[in-house]
Amino acid sequence: MTVVESAALTAAIPSPRAPVDGTPGDAVRPPYGTASAGRGRLLLRRVLSLALLAAFAVTCLTEGLPTDRVVLLGWVVAGLALYALADGVRRLGRLIADWFPLVALLLAYDASRGLADGLGAPVHVTEPAAVDRWLGLGSLPTVVLQEHWDAEWWQALASLVYGSHFVVTPVVLAVLWVRDRERWIRYARLVIALSAAGLVTYVLYPAAPPWLAARQGVVEPVQRLSGSGWEVLGLPRAGALLADSQGQVNQVAAVPSLHTAFAVLTCLVLFPVARRTWQRVVLLAYGPVMALVLVWAGEHYVVDTVLGAIYAVGVVLLAALLGPVVRTASSRLRARAVSARPVVAAPTVDA
Numbered sequence: 001m002t003v004v005e006s007a008a009l010t011a012a013i014p015s016p017r018a019p020v021d022g023t024p025g026d027a028v029r030p031p032y033g034t035a036s037a038g039r040g041r042l043l044l045r046r047v048l049s050l051a052l053l054a055a056f057a058v059t060c061l062t063e064g065l066p067t068d069r070v071v072l073l074g075w076v077v078a079g080l081a082l083y084a085l086a087d088g089v090r091r092l093g094r095l096i097a098d099w100f101p102l103v104a105l106l107l108a109y110d111a112s113r114g115l116a117d118g119l120g121a122p123v124h125v126t127e128p129a130a131v132d133r134w135l136g137l138g139s140l141p142t143v144v145l146q147e148h149w150d151a152e153w154w155q156a157l158a159s160l161v162y163g164s165h166f167v168v169t170p171v172v173l174a175v176l177w178v179r180d181r182e183r184w185i186r187y188a189r190l191v192i193a194l195s196a197a198g199l200v201t202y203v204l205y206p207a208a209p210p211w212l213a214a215r216q217g218v219v220e221p222v223q224r225l226s227g228s229g230w231e232v233l234g235l236p237r238a239g240a241l242l243a244d245s246q247g248q249v250n251q252v253a254a255v256p257s258l259h260t261a262f263a264v265l266t267c268l269v270l271f272p273v274a275r276r277t278w279q280r281v282v283l284l285a286y287g288p289v290m291a292l293v294l295v296w297a298g299e300h301y302v303v304d305t306v307l308g309a310i311y312a313v314g315v316v317l318l319a320a321l322l323g324p325v326v327r328t329a330s331s332r333l334r335a336r337a338v339s340a341r342p343v344v345a346a347p348t349v350d351a
Contacts, residue, residue: 044085045082045083048082048083048085049079049082049083051082052075052078052079052082056075072166072167072170073103073106073170076170076171076173076174077095077099077103079174080095080099080174080177080178081095083178095177098177098181098184099177102173102188102191102192105192105195106191106192106195121203121204121205121206122206123206123207123208123252124205124206124207124208124255125207125208125212125213125216125218126213126218127207128207128208128213128254128255128301128303128304129210129213129218129219129301131301131303132301132302132303135302135303136302140210140219140220140222141295141301141302142210142219142222142295142296142298142301143219143220143221143222145295145296146222146223146225146296146298149296152229152232153232154229155225155228155229155232156229156232156233157229157293158225158226158228158229158293158296158297159226159227159228159229159230159232159233160229160233161289161290161293162226162227162259162290162293162294162297162299164290165259165262165263165290168262168263168266169191169262169266172187172266172269172270173187173188173191183269183273186269186319187269189319190265190269190315190316190319191262191265193315193318193319194258194261194262194265194311194312194315195258197311197314197315198253198256198258198261198311201255201256202252202253202255205255206252206253207252207254207255207304208251208252208254209251209252209254209298209299209300209301209304210222210298210299210300210301211223211224211298211299212251212252214298222298223298224297224298224299225296225297225298226293226294226297226298226299228297254299254300254301254304255303255304255307256304256307256308256310256311257291257294257299257300257304257305257307257308258308258311259290259294259299259300259308260287260290260291260294260300260304260305260308260309260312261308261309261311261312262312263286263287263290263291264287264308264309264312264313265312265315265316266283266286267283267284267286267287268312268313268316269316270283271283271284287309290305291305291306291308291309
């Protein structure tokens, strides 16, 4: 339901305190128990949420701040399950039906991403570096940034921005599922499509990031700095977890930069509904800041981040173009299914 439809519906339905049938002073009272039931659900939701937050805090203190997307997705789904449970079993069933295919596909993507570098395609090391050197007028942007930019505040900010990639998409999915299911469906499809597009490219064009090219002697020395800020923030355990998860995925999945792609996708999806100026500023800055962090940290070349932004815009445009076609085809299939159902004649009674 859109905001306009909601406003129109509210205007069409008389207020519970408004006179009925023109009788002044008579108010329509809500059914007995409705208010108390609502308060009960709200109290239950708060208790369950506090319990989940306490469990999350204990996990962070004992295991460290989780930075793995699968783990964070599990926490988000657990939170949604508690939220839905307060509304009854039917809402919980809707949660399972909506999220199970999405979670399965994202887990399959994570697993296949780690295997994509073993399918036989040659790893491209020199070409991305050559493009970036051309963009930098002879200098490699990553090397220039690492030589002149090492402030501790920036290291902390960079690690937070880099780690936000694993948090923002699950959180946005959760918020949209609670507040706007239709927009959630569109966003979930975009997330899957963007992940699939990136995976196909990783298989066809595996490419080494700057830090790996430096280890092979192709470019000047480059450090991998995406986790360096966790020490500054006093969370070394989070940095260790991030380094461990990075070592388990495809090391040559650099083109395109899906960190940049998902940051741009977040902006494209949320900017139309952002109501405050600071929200729009944050959304517009998220993609460029993410790209700057990735280049500085040695995780991606500039060309990787540009391609990531192009992939995000391309997926959104393609969805906009194919959306009406898919809806028309679905409507026709439903109409054919209805028309194909056998017509059962109404029983008759003989006189």
